[in-house]
Amino acid sequence: MSEIKENLQQVQKRIEAAATRAGRDSDEIKLVAVTKTRGIEEIKEAVEAGIVDLGESRVQELRDKYDNISQKINWHMIGHLQRNKVKYIMRMERCNLIHSMDSMRLAKKINKRAGMADRVMNVLVQINVAGDENKFGLKPEETIQYLKDVSEFENLQVKGLMTMVPYVEDTEEVRPYFRQLKELFEEAKRAEIPNIEMQELSMGITNDFEVAIEEGATIVRVGSAIFGPREY
Ligand SMILES: *Cc1c(COP(=O)(O)O)cnc(C)c1O
Numbered sequence: 711m712s713e714i715k716e717n718l719q720q721v722q723k724r725i726e727a728a729a730t731r732a733g734r735d736s737d738e739i740k741l742v743a744v745t746k747t748r749g750i751e752e753i754k755e756a757v758e759a760g761i762v763d764l765g766e767s768r769v770q771e772l773r774d775k776y777d778n779i780s781q782k783i784n785w786h787m788i789g790h791l792q793r794n795k796v797k798y799i800m801r802m803e804r805c806n807l808i809h810s811m812d813s814m815r816l817a818k819k820i821n822k823r824a825g826m827a828d829r830v831m832n833v834l835v836q837i838n839v840a841g842d843e844n845k846f847g848l849k850p851e852e853t854i855q856y857l858k859d860v861s862e863f864e865n866l867q868v869k870g871l872m873t874m875v876p877y878v879e880d881t882e883e884v885r886p887y888f889r890q891l892k893e894l895f896e897e898a899k900r901a902e903i904p905n906i907e908m909q910e911l912s913m914g915i916t917n918d919f920e921v922a923i924e925e926g927a928t929i930v931r932v933g934s935a936i937f938g939p940r941e942y
Pocket of ligand 1: 744746767788789874914915916917931932933934935
């Protein structure tokens with residue numbers, strides 16, 4: 711068995727175990743394989759092993775890979791998105807979830823470009839729960855008002871929230887951040903803002919996806935545990 715396939719099976723087992731610990735059904739957790747820095751052959755191996763969702767953090771890299779990968783794949787834009795790159799995403803039909811909407815200006819641009827492409831773009835709002843200076847995202851306390859403001863836009867559909875937390879050795883240290891995002895998610899649900907759906911909670915990477923699942927993640931974004939350590 712190829713190494714990637716083996717790794718993938720391990721990750722899937724760990725997802726199931728974390729879901730079981732939390733009394734959840736692992737079917738409600740989507741695994742996005744993060745392919746940044748990986749070559750087409752490696753990505754194809756993951757696809758052959760059963761992956762259907764791929765994530766990229768840079769638009770250019772996504773564009774380079776998009777046409778070379780199976781038509782059945784859903785692409786996720788997971789990294790910080792510059793407004794002048796939004797138009798490229800709209801041309802990629804199979805990229806229909808942006809995880810990193812984090813400003814009003816970006817929301818306006820996504821809405822406008824999606825309208826021009828005659829589509830509705832699904833988005834998650836990125837929240838900087840840890841208040842980490844090196845990470846993008848809204849402050850938690852800005853979230854509800856932001857959701858109300860963007861709910862007017864007809865060509866984007868908010869589907870939930872996303873976060874990146876700091877890297878720590880002891881992942882128990884980041885559990886409170888995941889818990890806080892889940893609470894914010896529930897609060898946003900209760901607010902019943904027209905046109906805003908709270909279905910997806912994208913949190914957890916190789917280092918901490920099990921804790922994220924225990925705290926309610928519906929999407930985990932995993933790179934290194936599937937493809938091995940990244941070399942830049
Ligand atoms: C790179 C990246 C990941 C995956 O990180 P790994 O440690 O390789 O699992 C997840 N989310 C975002 C936004 C990333 O940029």
